[in-house]
Amino acid sequence: MGYRIVVAGATGNVGREMVNILAERQFPADEIAVLASSRSQGNQIEYGDTGRMLKVQNIEHFDPAGWDMALFAIGSEATKVYAPKFAKAGCTVIDNSSLYRMDPDVPLIVPEVNAAAIDGYRTKNIIANPNCSTAQMVVALKPLHDAATILRVVVATYQSVSGAGKSGMDELFEQSRNIFVGDPAVATLFTKQIAFNVIPHIDSFLDDGSTKEEWKMVVETKKILGAKIKVSATCVRVPVFVGHSEAINIEFEREMSAAQAKRILREAPGIMLIDKHEDGGYITPIEAAGDDATYISRVRDDPTVENGINLWCVSDNLRKGAALNAVQIAELLGRRHLKKAA
Template identity: 80%
Template sequence: MGYRVAVVGATGNVGREMMMVLAEREFPIDEIAAVASSRSHGSEVEFGDTGKMLKCQNIEHFDWSGWDIALFSAGSGPAKEYAPKAAAAGCVVIDNSSLYRMDPDVPLIVPEVNPDAIHGYSKKNIIANPNCSTAQLVVALKPLHDVATIKRVVVSTYQSVSGAGKAGMDELFEQSRNIFVGDPVDPVKFTKQIAFNVIPHIDVFLDDGSTKEEWKMVVETKKIVDPKIKLAATCVRVPVFVGHSEAVSIEFENEISAEQAQDILREAPGCMLVDKREDGGYITPVEAAGDSATYISRVREDPTVENGINLWCVSDNLRKGAALNAVQIAELLGRECLKKG
């Protein structure tokens, strides 16, 4: 017996990826609905590569009663208005926006990292999906933390334009083309030219000089892994279509060698160690795009601190950073709580 599943924001990058992942992983579905804003009402989206076309239903008039799970990828505005309505009707919401992540009554989950938190879903019938850059980071951090206890993390991200949605991808494409043909390059989605450039600015600036994206990485890592971990982040947008990369420096309480770290990460759930220490013996976003793993490369000891490890972490942000993690949460929910399929 399967579930009745609604995908909200089905016409967006992440919504389409959710459809793809649900189909690929053969999630037990009796019925699936594509839900979107009124402007997408009646348009069609494909359920993965199955050939099955779904007509989008207007979220304003969608009846949530009888639906088991809703995967929300429509932003904080729709999540604020419609997630509580779905939850009140008995439909468990897995939300990809930032709205509920720091709500103490809403579990923030990466299934490989803190699966036990799933049992807190019943307080509001809502589960939060973490920020894309946080999701891949904590998959790498947790197995190391379990062995050597992390004190401090310094991370610099190299985040693809797909993290800013279709408009971000379109802007990189248009600007790149315009540069080659000599046409003007005018930033619209981003604050500066993104083609052949990097922008150290994602989301709004806060009073302390950090950005909200950087703040998310700090508070979400603490909530998911351990509140005692100190973390500093610099988040940078780069001219890559899909795939976030992170350079991570970790300081531990206990001694750990690079070889030990490699052994731990090689066996860690969700991780794929590719670390040959030779030309091309590491993973870049091009190889990670379309894949589900969080790839780890360049593992080495940090000589500037006691018990330090540096590493390189790459993942498809539309997958592990959003769609895949949401579906994995749904799978965990089914196994541990709903137990229907």
């Protein structure tokens, strides 16, 4: 017997990817409900490449009683309304928004990194999915942290416009087209022109001059890997449609070299090490798009500190940074706790 599973926000970029990944991974679902706002009610979504069509239901009128899990991709405001309702009805919520990530009663999970932490989900019947840039970074950091204990991380991100949703992708496309035909490249969603540009600003500014996106990377990494790790982040939006990249500098308590790090990363779950010292011997976002792996390249020693290395980390932010991680959490929840499927 399989699960009854819900995807809320199924018409958005991440929600559609959740539906596709459930089909790709042959998630053991007896029934799937796809939900969205009243505007999308009655539309149909294809269940991966199966040819099976799912009719979109209005989340306002959906009864979650009797459903096992709900993957939420509806943003913090809607999650605030619907997550407690679903959780109270016995349907475990796996939430992609930032609403519950720092709630001490809600586990923040990356299955390759802190699977055992999911055991605390029963307090609120809610599990949080981390920020997309945090998710791929902690996959890279975890095996190295286990080997030599990380003291400090300095990261600069190169985040694609899909992290801002469909409207972000549309703005990059429209601006690029307008520039080629001589029309103005008007910034509507982003604070400055994104086409042929980079913007060192994601989310709102905080009192200390950092942005909320940077704050998320700091506090989420600490919650997942340990409070003692020091993290400094600079988050930048770049004119890439899909795929986040990160330049990460890591300082360790114990000895760690680039050669050691490569040996560890080569065997680590969820990671593909592609690191050749030649033209093209590294991974870029366009190559990671559509893949599940977190790719690591450019691993090298940092000669300015003792026990320091640098590395380049790339992942599809719609998959490992959001939809894939949510589905992996659902699989983990099933294996450890619900155990309905054979």
